[in-house]
Amino acid sequence: MQPVFISYRRDDTEGQAGRLFESLRDAFGEHMVFMDVETIEPGADFRRAIESNIEKCSVLLSLxxxxxxxVTDKQGQRRLDDPNDFVRLETSSALKRGVRVIPVLVQGATMPREADLPADIKELAYRNSVELTHxxxxxxxxxxxxxxxxPGADAPTAAAPSAATVAQSSNDSHGKSPARIWVMGGAVAAIALTGAVLLKVTGTSRDAGTGSTTSTQQRAALPSTSEPASVPVPVSVSTPAATATDQPVREGDQVVSKxxxxxxxxxxxxxxxxxxWREAQPGDKVCVTPDTQTRILAENRAAxxxxxxxxGTYGPNTCKSGFVWRxxxxxxxxxVTPESRELTAVDNAHALQRIVPLPQ
Known part of the structure; x- marks a missing residue:
C-alpha cells in the first residue's frame, strides 16, 4: 500500500493525531505514515507542497x-471558510485527486453536514466514517x-490482551499504543456478539425529523455562580462496528439486504x-434512556x-438562583439544576456510541 496522510487541526485533535500516528507507524512503518507539512522551505508555495504530499498517499485520514x-481565527472568522486553510486544502486536494478520504471521528464528534462545508469539500459529508474512542x-x-x-491482507497475529492490559491501556492516553491484533477466534466471537446486538435495533418506527445532533461547543456564561455538583458518570452502551449478514429482507414493498x-x-x-431519542428540541437525535427523555421533556415544560x-443579567433567559442553562x-x-446539566453533557459525549453502527 501507499503511505497514509493524517490531516488534523492542532487546536482540535493534536493529541489524538499524535497517538494515531504512533499506532499506524507501529503497524505500517515510519515511512508509510505522514502528518503535518513541516518540510516546506521558506518561500515555497504551501498549496503546491500540500498537493505534492497528498499525491504520494493513497489514503487521507481526516481527524x-x-x-x-x-474553530475560528483571531479575527473571529471560521477557519474552514478560508480558502488557504491547511485542513481545507488537504481535504480538497485529496477529494479532487481521487484519494481515499476517511473521516475519523474523535472526542464524540459528529459528521459535518453538507450544508456546513465549503463547496470544494462538501463531498466529505458523504464519506463513510470511523470512530476512535478513548x-x-x-x-x-x-x-x-x-x-x-x-481484504485478504496478511496480518501478524498476537495473543489477545488480558483484561488488565486493556484497562491499563485505556487509562493511558499519552503513552505509546502498540498495535494489537486479535486472534481469529476472538474476532469471530466479537462479530457473533455484535450480530446479536443488531437484532435489537430500535428507531425504525420513530423519526424525529431531519435535524442533526449538535454537540455542545463552548459553555455560555452561567446564570448562577453555584458550582455544578459532582455526579456519577453512567457507563454507556457502546457497540463496535458490526458485520451484518447480507441476506435479503422485505421492508414494505422493497426487498433489501440486512x-x-x-x-x-x-x-x-x-x-x-x-x-x-432525547427530543430536547425538534430533530434531537441524541440517544438516551427512556427515563432521561422523560426528565428532559419535563424540564422543557418547566422552562x-x-x-x-x-x-436579569442574561435578559429574559436568566435563571432563578440555583439553576443553570442546560x-x-x-x-x-x-x-435546570447543575446536576441535570452535567448528565446532559455526558449524554452528548456518548451520543455516537449509542446509535446503530455502520455495517462492515
Whole structure:
C-alpha cells in the first residue's frame, strides 16, 4: 500500500493525531505514515507542497473533533471558510485527486453536514466514517488498520490482551499504543456478539425529523455562580462496528439486504436498545434512556417556571438562583439544576456510541 496522510487541526485533535500516528507507524512503518507539512522551505508555495504530499498517499485520514467545524481565527472568522486553510486544502486536494478520504471521528464528534462545508469539500459529508474512542482505542484503531490493509491482507497475529492490559491501556492516553491484533477466534466471537446486538435495533418506527445532533461547543456564561455538583458518570452502551449478514429482507414493498437496513438505521441516527431519542428540541437525535427523555421533556415544560420572573443579567433567559442553562444543544437556555446539566453533557459525549453502527 501507499503511505497514509493524517490531516488534523492542532487546536482540535493534536493529541489524538499524535497517538494515531504512533499506532499506524507501529503497524505500517515510519515511512508509510505522514502528518503535518513541516518540510516546506521558506518561500515555497504551501498549496503546491500540500498537493505534492497528498499525491504520494493513497489514503487521507481526516481527524474530526468537536471544534473541527467551528474553530475560528483571531479575527473571529471560521477557519474552514478560508480558502488557504491547511485542513481545507488537504481535504480538497485529496477529494479532487481521487484519494481515499476517511473521516475519523474523535472526542464524540459528529459528521459535518453538507450544508456546513465549503463547496470544494462538501463531498466529505458523504464519506463513510470511523470512530476512535478513548476507552476502546486499541480495538478501534485495529479495525481502522484492518480496513487500510484491505481484504485478504496478511496480518501478524498476537495473543489477545488480558483484561488488565486493556484497562491499563485505556487509562493511558499519552503513552505509546502498540498495535494489537486479535486472534481469529476472538474476532469471530466479537462479530457473533455484535450480530446479536443488531437484532435489537430500535428507531425504525420513530423519526424525529431531519435535524442533526449538535454537540455542545463552548459553555455560555452561567446564570448562577453555584458550582455544578459532582455526579456519577453512567457507563454507556457502546457497540463496535458490526458485520451484518447480507441476506435479503422485505421492508414494505422493497426487498433489501440486512446491511442496507443497518446502513439506513445508522444514517437515520437510530438508537440501539434500550436508548431512544432525547427530543430536547425538534430533530434531537441524541440517544438516551427512556427515563432521561422523560426528565428532559419535563424540564422543557418547566422552562418558564425556572427563569427569573424579572429577568436579569442574561435578559429574559436568566435563571432563578440555583439553576443553570442546560446546554443540550447550542443555544439551549432551558433552566435546570447543575446536576441535570452535567448528565446532559455526558449524554452528548456518548451520543455516537449509542446509535446503530455502520455495517462492515
Amino acid at each position: 474530526i473533533g468537536r471544534t473541527w467545524l467551528t 476507552a476502546r482505542w486499541d480495538s478501534d484503531v485495529q479495525l481502522l488498520i484492518n480496513a487500510l490493509r484491505g 446491511k442496507e437496513l443497518q446502513r439506513r438505521a445508522h444514517m437515520r441516527g437510530a438508537c440501539v436498545k434500550p436508548f431512544i 418558564t417556571d425556572n427563569r427569573s420572573p424579572t429577568g 446546554e443540550a444543544f447550542d443555544g439551549d437556555t432551558v433552566c
